[in-house]
Every structure is written in structure tokens, then in C-alpha cells.
Amino acid sequence: MNRKLLSGDEAIARGAWEAGCHVAAAYPGTPSTEILETLAGFSDVYCEWSTNEKVALEVALGASISGARALAAMKHVGLNVAADPLFSAAHIGARGGLVIVTADDPGLHSSQNEQDNRFYALAAKIPMFCPADSQEAKDFTRLAFEVSEEYDVPVLIRITTRVAHSSSIVTIGERAERPVKGYEKQVSKTVLLPVHARIRHVDLEHRLDRLRAYSERTSANRVEQGERRIGIICDGVAYHYCREVFPEVSYLKLGMVNPFPASLVRKFAAGVDQVIVVEEVDPFLELHVRSLGIEATGKDKLPRWGELNPRVVRLALGRPSTRRQEPREGSGEISTSAQAVNSRQPNDGNGLLGTVAGTRQLSPDKAIEPEPDLPSRPPALCPGCPHTGLFYALQKQRVIIGGDIGCYTLGALPPHNSMDTCIDMGASITFAHGCDKALGRNDPRRRVAVIGDSTFFHSGITGLLNVVYNKSDVVVVIADNRTTGMTGHQDHPGTGRTLSGEETVAVDIAALARACGIERVVAVDPYRVKETRRLIRELLKQPGPAVVISRRPCALLVRLREKPRKVNTEKCTGCKTCLGLGCPALTMVGEKTMVLEDLCAGCGMCADVCPQGAIE
């Protein structure tokens, strides 16, 4: 079967494989993680988890300079980490095709910010493709490798969560084998000394001129002619939302957004009465359109934050829904959405044109508002999660805690309230260091950092070195659950396994910390909650930097086969001490604690903290 339901991430991996990609590197990050996980399933591509995105991009660039086709993938904030080699790579160029994927997260499903990485393409002077669905994700990946080699430039692909984690049907093809061209010394190209880089910049501008011409003619940018009253210019998944709501208007769908195809846009705009730009987050396309002197509606109506969806587009641009129907008693078929679209009445005066002319904006339909006042369901640490014991131990200590990126960021929420910051990968240690330097002895609270094992390898080591070298009294707690937990259990230098499952050296975090110059390194078992609390307390009393390794495998990695715990209701006094763990398997029924047996992992942390010995 050559048609498959693939996610955008899987489709990019498939496209890279079909394009003959040889080397791929990434650091896991939602929503980009599955690109490398999928690609690793193809034995003819070397794949690795790098310690961070900067490293990943440098690995891919090295492969490209050696004449191999290479891919680096990361989430949007990962490109911030990799920004340094990104700009250099644009100057160096690509001998073997070099494709960099940035997976942006409009709506912040799982990120610390909502940046629009289309601006990186502009700033780094790199061509960028923006696929709208999985088929395009695959096709554009193949195209990106071609463009990269033909124009001797790295190419960015920008996907968003809704493309990365949506699945649609993809026609798959075979791999086009390509020989690795081999390394040829080209000092003036790859050694970016000022004397070389000046020339490389001029060369880059010339490459961009040629790419501008390419952008005008590529099939990635296409016009779909419909009614001429309205012309919508859009990119990415916004195209599909618009097609859903306005099936009859004209479209300029941009699959390549940098360099911007100015002539194509001018020609399209001249053929319609009114131009509307629909895009997620920032007015990237709109700025370009307006810079051409074209009047356009865009962010004056559409939101500048969050995701778009058909309803947002519909409400912002004023097209009533004909979809919702009154209940029909016990009979009747329900039409498919395609039929509903086809049967939609022509513009009834409430539609786009009227609203855009400034007459009125539709209010949302009350009947489809979400149910108010429902308890929210925030993500929680799993039953049996070792972080639970660690955070219980850190609770109510007089400390300032720099937090980091991972499942354990949930320690910032009730009942733990055990983190003061969450900035970016690795920033827990560097924050605590800066805080220590700034506050000095004016604040008695010790400065603590909590960082996961994978994050520590990603960019914590450099921070730890800085603590030692620049002499701050930071206590670094490494929540070592033996995996990259949040993104779904990827390996890293501490696990002893590579992405392809081969055995390798497992880095000893304690030895590494000592090698960095930390003298006090203590290991604790977070399942022994009270003991962990006592050891951390003692450590905090002594001055000087220290490392605490809180070590227990992720509860999903090593399933405990313990029996669910039970509460002896005679002994339970209802003191709620155990609820301070924030375990989803514990609740109160009346005045007593109860263990929800379907959820309980049997870890025993609740029994350890119960002052009455009531949990058995």
C-alpha cells in the first residue's frame, strides 16, 4: 500500500529518507521529537540524539560539509540554542543538502514561549518552506534537499504543532540513493575568519537573489483562482482552515515564505478586489505584503497569539456557521462535512465582505460555548513518579529554586510549589548562579537548581562548570530518572544506549560532577522521602556548591509490580500529610484518605510520609 496515514513529523522523516539523507541529529522537544524517532527506523540513515540543538546542528553541518545529506530537527526554542551555528551555516553553505526543521508551537501546548521562527529565516538569510499538511511535509522535505544543494545554502522547514501532530494521508515513495560526495578542503568557505566571511556574506546575498527568482516560480507557491472579490494569502495549516470556511474565494498559498515572492504577490493582489492575509502568530507575510504597498486585512482582525482554527477564522472574518443543526428526533443521516460545505448557502450579507468593510462582527454562538465552571485537569506527575518524593522533600524549605524544562517542571504547581523559575533548557543552574551572585548574603535562602538528567546533559553541564569556576554556592539537584521522560523516553549519554539501541558508555553523573570540580556529591533515593528530606536539609546547612543526585527510574520506564497500597481507616486521622505528595492515586473520602487502586503503582512513598503508619 503506497498510501499511509502519517503525522507531519513522520512525513518529514519519510521525505528525508526518500531524499537519500545520510545523517540526522536532534535533541528531543515537543512537537519535533517524532521526526528522529521515525527516521531512526530506517537503517540507512545515521541518527543520533545530540546533547543539545546547537550540537545537533553542528553535527549535521559537519556531515553536509563532508558531502552527505544531513538533517537537524528541533522545536522552536531549540533553534534559539542553535542560532549561533545557524547563522554561520548560512555563510558556509551546504555541500551535501542541509535541512533544518523548526517545529513551532503556536498556542503553547508544551513550551515556555510562543515565538514565530519564520523571522529566523529572514534574519539568517535562509530559504524557508512551510508545509500545511503531511503530504506537503514530505514533499517539501525532498524539495528542501534539492534546493539546498542547488543553491549551496541550508534550508529551513517550519512546521507547527498542528502540522507536526496531525495525521493526513501521504503517498509514499522510494529512496533515491545518493553517494556521499566526500570531504574536500575549502578553507575560504568553511573557515569563517573575517577575511573569508566578508566574501561569504556577499556570496550569500547573491544566492538569495537567485532564490528570490526561484520562489517566484516554485510549485510550492500556488494560486487557486476562485471568486475575485476576495484573495486570501496564507501559509501552513492556516490554508486549510481558510479553505474550510471560505471555499469559494481565491487563494495564494505560500509554501515557500522566504525569500518572499513579491512579483507573484503583486500579480495575485492585482487580480482580486481585496487582499486578506491569514497566518498564525506574527504578521510575517502581512509585513511583506504591506511593504509592497498593498492594502491588506490581517492582524487587524485576526489574533496575534495562539493557534488559529476554522472557528477563529470564521468569527474574525465574519462568516456564520451553517453547520450546527437542531436535533432531529431519533432519525436521519448526518451529512459529511464535505457535503455541509457544498450545501452552504451563498453569502447572505453577514459574510466576509460586509464585515471587512467594517459593518459588524459576529458574536459567538452561545449554544456552543464550553461548559463553564468545570474543574480543570492540569497535567500531573504520574503515580509512582520519583519526582514526587523529591519535591515533597524540597517543599517548605527556605530556598530559592531555579527550575528547568521537563516533567519535573510540574513541581512548580500545587501542592509542591517547589520551583521559582522555568526559563529555558539548562537555565536552572545558571539562574541559581546569577541569583546567588546578585543576592549574596543579603538573603538567607540558599540557591538551588532542579534539573533532569537529560536536561543536565543538554546544557546543564556548562552551567555546573560555571558554578564551580565562578564560585557560587548553588546546590544543584539532578532529578535522575534515567531517561528523557517528558518527550517519551529517549536515550541520552547517561542511559548506556544509543538511539539505534546499541550499548555505549553510560556516563556516571556523580563522577562527572566531581570532574567538574564539585566536591560534595550526594545520592538519594526519592522513594525514601523522609530520608531524602533529611539529607537535603543537612546539605543546605553547609556552604559551598554541591550536587544532589535524586536517582530512581521514571515510573513509566520501570513499571512496579507492587500491590496497590491500602489505608487502614482505623489508624488514619485525616491529617492530609500524604496529600502533600500530590499523587493522583490519593484522595479523601469523608475524613479519611483513600488509595485509588486502579492508579496506585505501589511505590510506597505515601506509607513513608504517613505519620500514623496508616498506609499499608
Place this chain on the structure above:
Amino acid sequence: MNIIVCGVGGQGVLLFSDLIGNIALAAGLDVKKSEVHGMAQRGGSVTTHVRYAPKVYSPLVEEGSADLVVAFEKLEALRHVHFLAGNGWLVYDPHRIDPLPVLLGLVERPTDALLDERIMARAPRRLVVSAFEAAREIGDPRVQNVVMLGAVSRLLEFPRSVFRDIIRLQVKPGFVDLNLRAFDRGLAIGSSYDIGAGASYMGRVTPQCPGQTGF
């Protein structure tokens, strides 16, 4: 056909959506499926959108336009009921998993009676399927999702054999029999409802749909 599938992380919402998507693909329809998984793997709300038709554009189901909302948990059923079209079906498991703020006593626990009343007011067409209990009886609460699939198959116009074929293809080999039993159990629960003549199937596959493979 617009479907919303919702539940709590760990309940198998994603596998359920994959199964539906692949069944529609096998029927020659255009399919789009979109998922959001939050920060932790478990405990948070999980929602997927599944759409199939001769041609699908948006990967998202619009509020007020779902033909079917499948909820693996009662609170999530109410949280997503506004996605339903006026004549859409809600299929939900009355099983309750309270969110952490409720377990901690930070937020008031809504009574079952209140939830039931609000669900009934907003979803006139609904099937209540105690899939979690059924799965536990079969021997593994993790097949709750496939019990739900069996019940939902009552409302979808695809032959049962295709459901079984896709289950065989997608489930880990050691668990195929267990999952097929779960499917049959769900089918039996779904079939016990009198859902009215002419309403037994939803989203009829139109004969002119391109690439249709004959069923």
C-alpha cells in the same frame, strides 16, 4: 464525519483515534487526525480530532460541528460536549477520574447528579458505555478504549470485519485476542441500545467517493 475523542492521559485516546483513522483510510476516504498531548504523559486532558470525508481540509473539528464525541471519562464528556452538532451523538463512559486539584481538595467536586444533568441537557443523543468496568471484567482495564470502539462501531458505517482487521494490524501481537474480545464486548453493549430506525449509522459513505474500495 467529525469525531472528537477525549479522556485522560493513559486511557488510550490516541490508539482509539489511530484505529478510526486507519479504518477510514482503508475505506478510501480522505482522513485528517490531530492530537494534542500536553506536558506530562499522564493525568492531563487528552483530546484528538478525527475527520473523514471524500475531501478534508482542516485537521480540527469546529465547535458545534462534531457528529460524534467519544469520551472515556465523565468530566471530559462534559468538557467537550460543546463540540457536538445539534444532532450529534455523545458516547461516554460514566467512569470518573477526578483531576488533581479535586483530589487535593483545592476545587469542589461536582456531584455525579450535576454532571449527568448537564450532559443530558447538552447531548440529547447519547450512549452510556461502562467500558472501564467491562474492560476490568475482561481482565485488563487498558482495553477500555477498544471496548469503546466496539460500542462506537454501532454508529459508524464500516463493516465490523474492517474494525477487526485494523485491530489485528495495529495492536501488539500478544494483545490481539484480548483486544478482539474487548471489541466484541463493546459491540454487544452498543447493540443493547435501541437507537431508532434510520439512525443506526452515521456519516454514510457516499457511493461517488473517490478510491472507494468496495465497502
